[in-house]
């Protein structure tokens with residue numbers, strides 16, 4: 001379970017527990033191995049998440065913070081909550097027949113033990129990581145949780 005964070009705290013995604021920090025150090029030290037590992041893991045990870053969560057393979061997963069709802073299914077790809085156009089019935093302004101991703105995320109997050117994590121402000125998406133393994137990136141990317149939101 002992630003640490004509860006209040007409004008205004010900055011997070012990129014769920015960080016691995018400190019006891020696994022050695023994995024990050026290892027991956028960062030061996031960039032070629034990390035690339036190969038990413039190449040090997042990404043297809044399986046993405047296939048699983050496509051089936052379970054309609055994943056769009058952004059490579060920087062925020063399912064944890066978004067109530068296990070993929071925010072990349074939002075037509076505007078908002079990763080920090082809904083836009084101002086949510087309809088009164090909770091549906092999307094761009095695709096009226098679709099429930100707003102963030103309305104779903106908020107409802108689902110209420111059922112999760114880490115529901116407070118939905119309040120984290122997400123750093124901008126790094127599009128270079130699209131299609132890569134979010135799990136490997138989570139361990140290997142040192143910038144994630146410290147990156148500042150502009």
Ligand code: SF4
Pocket residue numbers: 049053054055056057058059060061062063069070071072134
């Ligand atoms: S946030 Fe990114 S990695 Fe996670 S399910 Fe959505 S597209 Fe996939």
